[in-house]
Amino acid sequence: MAYQSIRLFGKKIITLIMTLFLVSVAAFLAFQIIPGDVVTAILGTEATPEREEQLREELGLNDPPLVRYTHWIGGVLKGDFGRSYRYSKSMNEMMPVAELIGDKLPVTLWLAVLSVLLIIVVSIPLGVFWVRSKNRILDAVLNVLTQTTMAVPSFFLGILVTYFFGMVLKWFTPGGYVSYRDDFAGFLRYLIFPAISVALPKIAMTARFLRNSMLTEQSQDYVRTARSKGCSSRRIMYGHVLRNALMPVITFLGMIIAEIVAGSIVVEQVFGLPGVGRLLISSISNRDFPVVEILILYITAVVIIVYFWVDMLYRVINPQISKQ
Amino acid sequence: MTNKTNEKKVHSGSVNWYLWIGLFMTVTAVCMAVLGMFWTPYSTTAMSAAERFHAPTWRHLFGTDNFGRDIFSRVMHGAGTTIVVSAFVVLISGSLGILIGATTGYFGGILDEALMRIVDAINGFPSILLALVMISLLGSGRHNLILSLGIVFTPSFIRIVRSEFIRLRDADYIRRARLMGVGRARILFVHILPNIFSTFWVSVMIGFNNAILAESGMSYLGIGVLPPDASLGNMLSDAQGYLTRAPWYALSPGLTIVWIVLGFALLSEGIRRSGEEVSHE
């Protein structure tokens, strides 16, 4: 058993590393063939042939792709992520990619954390309430409501949130982002609204999922047994059904982490949040390859590592799967 | 994912509201969009300084925009773009999914193994992010958007088709067919394919909805369908600037997206349920 687990663990880790390696090659190669010259992008209409050549040499663009890849990946492994082509750190120095991303990461991270918190805090009670209510009309209303919520694209939700909370109720200033460096409380207060936009469709999804998973649990034999033994329905509900139903929900949350990340990227755009998503979009259009490559690698790494742990967790809970 | 026994209990005997409401919403949306390709109440491009930012009236159902253009006409037109793009995306990814999923699922082996690793990796990646990278390689515009979303959506179809083919490849009737010397291609596409349609159909519906959300999202970000080509997404991004002055400008395309997506979601739910009832009877 233990040996098997370790073997499986090792195999998974190797797959993980292989995937990251493939993604790094793909990301690097993709931006070798991307149309548009980074040098023209940087210099714009004021470019002169000499300045272009000088810049190309400075950025190491004259080396063959393989040399550049080895150079780049070697740096990444040593923790040197290269420097942005676009953003300056000082008069003569470009911004190191690590510093740039490190600076934007808290925004996206907190947005994701707040969103996940919102999802958990709202969807679980909602799911439980839904199962407990035997009212058919309420059931239908919740059904339609969640279906509708799931149909709203996150950016439109962002616009609606901006309109109602920002402009009608004036609870926040749209675009008036407060940096986490200046005022952390203000930063979180501003983030609540983007987080609502990210979380709402997922809340509907999770509540539906929890409801179904609880209904399945309820029809299990052990519930009937417990009931026949005279356990209170309350105890059955919270002690057994919910506990058992929550496990797949946690896995489900792990599975939609990629979607939460994707949702954040769009929502950052709507709310003017200087996070990783906005950095990615602007870096793509600026042809700021060092930043794009690292960001792709980074996001992939985060997503597959989350999946990895979710998978492991799942196996610990359901040992049968590991045996298959 | 859903509890079949329970839902059947609730709904058997009653009208399948999901199906009918979904059908109604989908049919109206598609009809309006198709109509919008040939005829709109007003020109979608003609501008009028006198009619800028009119709130919705009977004359202009959804009001007018910053150029005095009729928003209802533009929404009809934009919905057409969005639906056509999404349909092509599903067509491309669905066909590729069948082709690749069927062969690898049926034959298995090392190619299958390698392919699944790639599919897993892509599936784990946020689809909008992948589409973003794809489109930055290809450039913006309607055709490139179809192509990149088509490629991005393919893995999920491969996965579904593949698992169905794996399930069916060892079924008795297939074994018998093989023994009788039926050709591989015939087994794949005549014997197995028709039997996976009910599963495949539902994933097409879901895929279509995701394609609509992805298309409008990309166009909203300014990297999908670009103006003057109207799509619901880029209309929304234009409208965002006039949120205080003309909220109806943003609401119209936005609610239209919701209408279409919800319609399809209800429809696929309805189809699934009626399928269950039929199979139960």
Added chain:
Amino acid sequence: MKRRVSVCFMAALLIMTALSGCTGGTGESSEDKSSKESTVAESSQSAEASQSTEAAVAGEPVYGGKVVVGIQQDMDSLDPHKATAAGTKEILFNIFEGLLKPDPNGNLMNAVASDYSVSEDGLTYTFTLREGVKFHNGNPVTAEDVKYSLDRVSGLLDGTALISTLSADKGGITSVDILDDKTVQVSVGSANLELIYSFTAAIIPAGSGEDEAAQPIGTGPFSFVSYKPQEGIVVKKNADYWQEGLPYLDEVDFKIVNSADTALLELKGGSIDIYPYLTDSQATELADSMQVLAAPSNVVQALFLNNADDTLKDARVRQAICYALDKDSVNEFVFGGNGAIVSAAMLPTMQSYYVDLNDVYGTGANTAKAKELLTEAGFPDGINFEIKVPANYEVHMQTAEVIADQLNAANIHTTIVPVEWETWLNDVYNGRKYQGTISGITTDLTPGYLLNRFQTESSKNFINYANPAFDETYAKAAASLDLAEKATYYKELQRLMAEDAGTAFISVPPITVAIKQELAGYTFYPIYVQDMSVVYYTK
């Protein structure tokens, strides 16, 4: 619709008297003005200016306070010599200064230099450094620093010129000599009346161009505090600034706004105080809650036509396009009537050089004439015409949408192809593979700047304009050392280009600025700069 947009088209007149500064005369007078009158916040610039910026005279200036300015573009460099984007230069204007600097009237005033003279033959410039000018790090500006800065921009330092007009092989600086502690003599390769404008290049501490971690240090009214990509740049008051009484504000945050749309929401919500790039409809929306000021920009917007294109190489086709355009409705729809319609590559504000050619093709649509010309050119059924538009410029996109209908009416079957900025640079600007494109060309204070690019061999001649008469006249204009004669040539050049419809010029778009009620003193310049030193809070 009540609008409080006070247009001060005339405020920022480019009365080119500065050119006589070559003899040193105006150098004196602007010196007087800057040092003595600047304390009253340049409020005495001209009658029109003070009228337009009503707020500039209303209310007593208060020192101190912080202002957040919304900006659209991220910084392309923190090095004043390497920055090329207009959006960067307009901010660095507050941190860096040259020997000379532009004033709100488009003249040059003395900055780091307190005086200068130009030799008779126009080949030697002698600058006297101002007493007591200090860099933000506290060090006084020395002749060494000036030599270093000029060597750096002209390529004398490492062979790469950072400002092409000053480049040694283009008739720019050939040597910089320190005569004494306070005097620097500059020799140039060829006599050129317009070269003086290039001496606005920033003076930076000697060696800071090689120092890896150097922060941007200049002599301007504000000093650099911090820069965060995608968020913005913060500057604070330079207490040692040489212009007495300036600046008023303690701190200015240049905050990058997500888009023009969110900028509006931020203005309303109060998280930005000044926003200089309002669209017309936004201006209307804000007119009641903020001060909204407008002035002409330094951009000429045009439907540029590729003269080398198979269809467009026929001048009659290009003329047809010019006739088909309804520039009035572009102005109305896109600029709310605040733009200036032009038909030449010259700003109307450069009065002595500009010639009004709007009558040649009219400002409204002349569809019949356009069709007639097309038939004459052998296209009775009209032509197919593709316009590539940089999609990131909303103004140009909107213009494209407006003119597409007009062109279609004249059988010019138009397709709009929106492209990304980088694609535009590659395909249109550098690759010259296009039929038509809508864009704007920006000018500095030099009157010939916009015309220069249309010489056949110019590297910036992206419309492939080829007119021997134009080239000949331009050469004469460049060689002329007489201002009146130069002006005559420049007018002739504009006429030549209108005659064969080299390109379809449309308008000079307005700059519309929203300013919080409590602020005053905002001053327009004829070039893109955000001069925050003269902005103040009122009591």
